[in-house]
Amino acid sequence: NAGVTQTPKFQVLKTGQSMTLQCAQDMNHEYMSWYRQDPGMGLRLIHYSVGAGITDQGEVPNGYNVSRSTTEDFPLRLLSAAPSQTSVYFCASRRSGTESSYNEQFFGPGTRLTVL
């Protein structure tokens, strides 16, 4: 299994440009999420999905859109990039269910985004 994959690894955008960060997982996990990681801030949840067709906002959703048409894919869209969105973005997935062991999240390698 490839686990969680993300593309691209690096991206530079100009203010106002749009782009989509891709995320895919091959573990048949129901839950997927997007985080951003900034220095000294830890990881902050942007959006998450508990299954195909179901998405919800996390802690810092402004400026980002998501959709979940399949179990495998969970793209993150930046509609009009701003310098404040310069960050490292991580996609993660986990199994559904209330069993505590299911809380383990599997992370992708990240996308480093710079907005000029």
Added chain:
Amino acid sequence: SQQGEEDPQALSIQEGENATMNCSYKTSINNLQWYRQNSGRGLVHLILIRSNEREKHSGRLRVTLDTSKKSSSLLITASRAADTASYFCATWAGGYQKVTFGTGTKLQVIP
């Protein structure tokens, strides 16, 4: 908002020594997890401890949880250079939106 705060922010030790890092949190939790992040990589799950557990072991890792003090510690015994990484605690308080990560401890193990 940050639920977990790790302490210390950075730690440098010699290979073979033990490394201890701490996590404090603010609200009641269902479980607490520790993750490792190597430079430029994603996070990797290390260990999970439930709120009704006080101590858990996995290989060279030992995790304790004190719910009365809202704190946890991660002990890495007999450290190796390969343990050099950042370590994050993550608290789960129920529901997907209730998981929060701490700011991390950067560990350097000197060969």
